[in-house]
Protein backbone atom coordinates (compact mmCIF):
# COMPACT_ATOMS: atom_id res chain seq x y z
CA UNK A 385 0.00 0.00 0.00
CA UNK A 386 2.61 2.51 1.04
CA UNK A 387 4.59 1.85 -2.16
CA UNK A 388 1.64 2.48 -4.41
CA UNK A 389 1.00 5.83 -2.69
CA UNK A 390 4.61 6.77 -3.27
CA UNK A 391 4.40 5.75 -6.90
CA UNK A 392 1.31 7.88 -7.54
CA UNK A 393 3.15 10.89 -6.19
CA UNK A 394 5.89 10.43 -8.76
CA UNK A 395 3.50 9.98 -11.61
CA UNK A 396 1.36 12.97 -10.68
CA UNK A 397 2.90 15.56 -8.46
CA UNK A 398 4.64 16.00 -5.19
CA UNK A 399 2.72 18.19 -2.78
CA UNK A 400 3.57 19.33 0.70
CA UNK A 401 1.23 17.71 3.22
CA UNK A 402 0.63 14.61 1.07
CA UNK A 403 0.42 11.25 2.88
CA UNK A 404 3.29 9.96 0.80
CA UNK A 405 5.65 12.43 2.43
CA UNK A 406 5.99 10.20 5.46
CA UNK A 407 6.73 7.14 3.31
CA UNK A 408 9.29 9.04 1.23
CA UNK A 409 11.00 10.50 4.25
CA UNK A 410 11.22 7.06 5.85
CA UNK A 411 12.47 5.23 2.74
CA UNK A 412 15.07 7.88 1.96
CA UNK A 413 15.98 8.69 5.59
CA UNK A 414 15.36 12.38 4.92
CA UNK A 415 13.82 14.91 7.30
CA UNK A 416 10.29 15.46 6.03
CA UNK A 417 10.82 19.26 5.98
CA UNK A 418 13.60 18.80 3.43
CA UNK A 419 11.53 16.91 0.84
CA UNK A 420 10.42 20.11 -1.00
CA UNK A 421 14.12 20.67 -1.81
CA UNK A 422 14.13 17.56 -4.04
CA UNK A 423 13.96 17.99 -7.81
CA UNK A 424 10.65 16.14 -8.21
CA UNK A 425 10.11 17.42 -11.71
CA UNK A 426 13.17 15.74 -13.19
CA UNK A 427 12.75 12.59 -11.12
CA UNK A 428 9.28 12.21 -12.54
CA UNK A 429 10.41 12.86 -16.12
CA UNK A 430 13.10 10.21 -15.73
CA UNK A 431 10.58 7.73 -14.37
CA UNK A 432 8.08 8.43 -17.14
CA UNK A 433 10.68 8.19 -19.88
CA UNK A 434 11.48 4.57 -18.95
CA UNK A 435 9.44 1.53 -19.80
CA UNK A 436 9.31 -2.11 -18.75
CA UNK A 437 12.29 -3.49 -16.91
CA UNK A 438 14.09 -0.13 -16.79
CA UNK A 439 11.12 1.48 -15.09
CA UNK A 440 10.88 -1.48 -12.72
CA UNK A 441 14.55 -1.00 -11.83
CA UNK A 442 14.05 2.72 -11.06
CA UNK A 443 11.04 1.85 -8.92
CA UNK A 444 13.07 -0.69 -6.93
CA UNK A 445 15.84 1.85 -6.45
CA UNK A 446 13.50 4.65 -5.37
CA UNK A 447 11.85 2.38 -2.82
CA UNK A 448 15.15 0.95 -1.68
CA UNK A 449 13.97 -2.52 -2.55
CA UNK A 450 17.15 -3.93 -3.99
CA UNK A 451 17.28 -7.62 -3.10
CA UNK A 452 20.47 -7.34 -1.05
CA UNK A 453 21.49 -10.31 1.10
CA UNK A 454 20.72 -8.30 4.27
CA UNK A 455 17.22 -7.76 3.01
CA UNK A 456 16.81 -11.39 1.91
CA UNK A 457 18.02 -12.56 5.33
CA UNK A 458 15.62 -10.26 7.18
CA UNK A 459 12.81 -11.71 5.06
CA UNK A 460 13.99 -15.27 5.81
CA UNK A 461 14.72 -15.89 2.16
CA UNK A 462 18.41 -16.46 2.76
CA UNK A 463 20.42 -18.00 5.60
CA UNK A 464 23.24 -15.48 5.22
CA UNK A 465 23.36 -11.67 5.13
CA UNK A 466 26.95 -11.62 3.83
CA UNK A 467 28.01 -10.23 0.47
CA UNK A 468 28.39 -13.18 -1.96
CA UNK A 469 31.47 -11.56 -3.53
CA UNK A 470 33.76 -10.32 -0.76
CA UNK A 471 32.11 -12.49 1.94
CA UNK A 472 33.42 -10.10 4.63
CA UNK A 473 30.58 -7.58 4.99
CA UNK A 474 26.83 -7.74 5.28
CA UNK A 475 25.43 -6.87 1.88
CA UNK A 476 23.44 -3.69 2.49
CA UNK A 477 22.69 -1.06 -0.17
CA UNK A 478 25.60 1.04 1.10
CA UNK A 479 27.86 -2.02 0.79
CA UNK A 480 26.84 -2.51 -2.84
CA UNK A 481 28.33 0.95 -3.52
CA UNK A 482 31.43 0.26 -1.46
CA UNK A 483 32.28 -3.46 -1.84
CA UNK A 484 35.99 -4.01 -2.38
CA UNK A 485 35.78 -7.19 -4.43
CA UNK A 486 37.70 -6.79 -7.70
CA UNK A 487 34.67 -7.43 -9.86
CA UNK A 488 32.66 -4.76 -8.04
CA UNK A 489 35.55 -2.31 -8.18
CA UNK A 490 35.90 -2.83 -11.92
CA UNK A 491 32.18 -2.37 -12.59
CA UNK A 492 32.10 0.68 -10.33
CA UNK A 493 35.05 2.27 -12.14
CA UNK A 494 33.25 1.78 -15.45
CA UNK A 495 29.99 3.21 -14.06
CA UNK A 496 31.74 6.28 -12.60
CA UNK A 497 33.60 6.87 -15.88
CA UNK A 498 30.30 6.63 -17.82
CA UNK A 499 28.65 9.02 -15.38
CA UNK A 500 31.45 11.54 -15.85
CA UNK A 501 31.45 11.30 -19.63
CA UNK A 502 27.68 11.79 -19.81
CA UNK A 503 28.01 14.93 -17.65
CA UNK A 504 30.66 16.21 -20.05
CA UNK A 505 28.59 15.23 -23.11
CA UNK A 506 25.72 17.45 -21.92
CA UNK A 507 28.12 20.36 -21.33
CA UNK A 508 27.88 20.32 -17.56
CA UNK A 509 29.82 23.07 -15.82
CA UNK A 510 33.39 21.70 -15.44
CA UNK A 511 33.49 22.74 -11.76
CA UNK A 512 30.28 20.81 -11.14
CA UNK A 513 31.62 17.76 -13.05
CA UNK A 514 34.77 17.72 -10.93
CA UNK A 515 32.92 17.98 -7.65
CA UNK A 516 30.25 15.42 -8.53
CA UNK A 517 32.99 13.04 -9.62
CA UNK A 518 34.89 13.65 -6.38
CA UNK A 519 31.77 13.09 -4.25
CA UNK A 520 30.87 9.82 -5.97
CA UNK A 521 34.42 8.56 -5.61
CA UNK A 522 34.61 9.55 -1.95
CA UNK A 523 31.28 7.91 -1.18
CA UNK A 524 32.11 4.70 -3.06
CA UNK A 525 35.55 4.61 -1.42
CA UNK A 526 33.86 4.59 1.99
CA UNK A 527 35.19 8.05 2.88
CA UNK A 528 33.25 10.97 4.34
CA UNK A 529 32.30 13.34 1.57
CA UNK A 530 34.25 16.56 2.09
CA UNK A 531 32.92 20.10 1.60
CA UNK A 532 34.45 22.63 -0.74
CA UNK A 533 37.28 24.60 0.80
CA UNK A 534 35.49 27.69 2.23
CA UNK A 535 38.48 29.93 1.46
CA UNK A 536 38.46 29.06 -2.22
CA UNK A 537 34.70 29.64 -2.32
CA UNK A 538 34.82 33.01 -0.56
CA UNK A 539 37.51 34.31 -2.86
CA UNK A 540 35.86 33.02 -5.96
CA UNK A 541 32.90 33.64 -8.24
CA UNK A 542 29.13 33.35 -7.83
CA UNK A 543 29.00 30.07 -9.76
CA UNK A 544 31.36 28.36 -7.33
CA UNK A 545 29.45 29.77 -4.36
CA UNK A 546 26.21 28.32 -5.70
CA UNK A 547 27.86 24.94 -6.34
CA UNK A 548 29.23 24.94 -2.81
CA UNK A 549 25.73 25.70 -1.49
CA UNK A 550 24.00 22.98 -3.51
CA UNK A 551 26.57 20.35 -2.57
CA UNK A 552 26.08 21.16 1.11
CA UNK A 553 22.33 21.00 0.72
CA UNK A 554 22.60 17.62 -1.02
CA UNK A 555 24.93 16.26 1.63
CA UNK A 556 23.25 17.61 4.75
CA UNK A 557 19.57 17.76 3.82
CA UNK A 558 18.94 15.21 1.04
CA UNK A 559 21.79 12.75 1.43
CA UNK A 560 24.64 11.42 -0.66
CA UNK A 561 23.23 7.93 -0.97
CA UNK A 562 19.97 9.42 -2.25
CA UNK A 563 22.05 11.33 -4.79
CA UNK A 564 23.36 7.97 -6.05
CA UNK A 565 19.73 7.01 -6.75
CA UNK A 566 19.06 10.25 -8.64
CA UNK A 567 17.25 12.02 -5.80
CA UNK A 568 18.76 15.45 -6.23
CA UNK A 569 18.43 19.03 -5.06
CA UNK A 570 16.57 21.35 -7.43
CA UNK A 571 19.49 23.72 -7.14
CA UNK A 572 21.70 21.55 -9.38
CA UNK A 573 19.61 22.88 -12.26
CA UNK A 574 20.12 26.44 -10.98
CA UNK A 575 23.91 25.92 -11.06
CA UNK A 576 23.79 24.60 -14.59
CA UNK A 577 21.38 27.31 -15.73
CA UNK A 578 23.90 29.89 -14.54
CA UNK A 579 26.62 28.13 -16.55
CA UNK A 580 24.50 27.99 -19.72
CA UNK A 581 23.72 31.70 -19.36
CA UNK A 582 27.39 32.63 -19.47
CA UNK A 583 28.30 30.03 -22.15
CA UNK A 584 26.15 29.73 -25.23
CA UNK A 585 26.43 26.19 -26.64
CA UNK A 586 23.48 26.52 -28.99
CA UNK A 587 19.92 25.38 -28.77
CA UNK A 588 20.75 21.69 -28.35
CA UNK A 589 22.01 22.39 -24.87
CA UNK A 590 19.09 23.52 -22.75
CA UNK A 591 18.47 23.17 -19.04
CA UNK A 592 15.45 20.92 -19.77
CA UNK A 593 17.59 18.41 -21.65
CA UNK A 594 20.41 18.67 -19.17
CA UNK A 595 18.11 17.99 -16.21
CA UNK A 596 17.26 14.59 -17.57
Ligand SMILES: [Zn+2]
Pocket residue numbers: 467468469470471472473479483484485
Ligand atom coordinates in the same frame (compact mmCIF):
# COMPACT_ATOMS: atom_id res chain seq x y z
ZN1 LIG B 1 31.19 -7.22 -0.76
